[in-house]
Amino acid sequence: xxxxxxxxxxxxxxxxxxxxxxxxxxxxxxxxxxxxxxxxxxxxxxx
Numbered sequence: 001x002x003x004x005x006x007x008x009x010x011x012x013x014x015x016x017x018x019x020x021x022x023x024x025x026x027x028x029x030x031x032x033x034x035x036x037x038x039x040x041x042x043x044x045x046x047x
Contacts (some may be wrong), residue, residue: 026040
């Protein structure tokens, strides 16, 4: 997770579920799930 521009490791996910989690976060943030190289920024909230 990134706070104030500093990346903090919260936990490590098993390798097999990482792509699904990344896709879900991108979907919630209305980002392009096919884009893997270019950095993206989008609105997100944590409840």
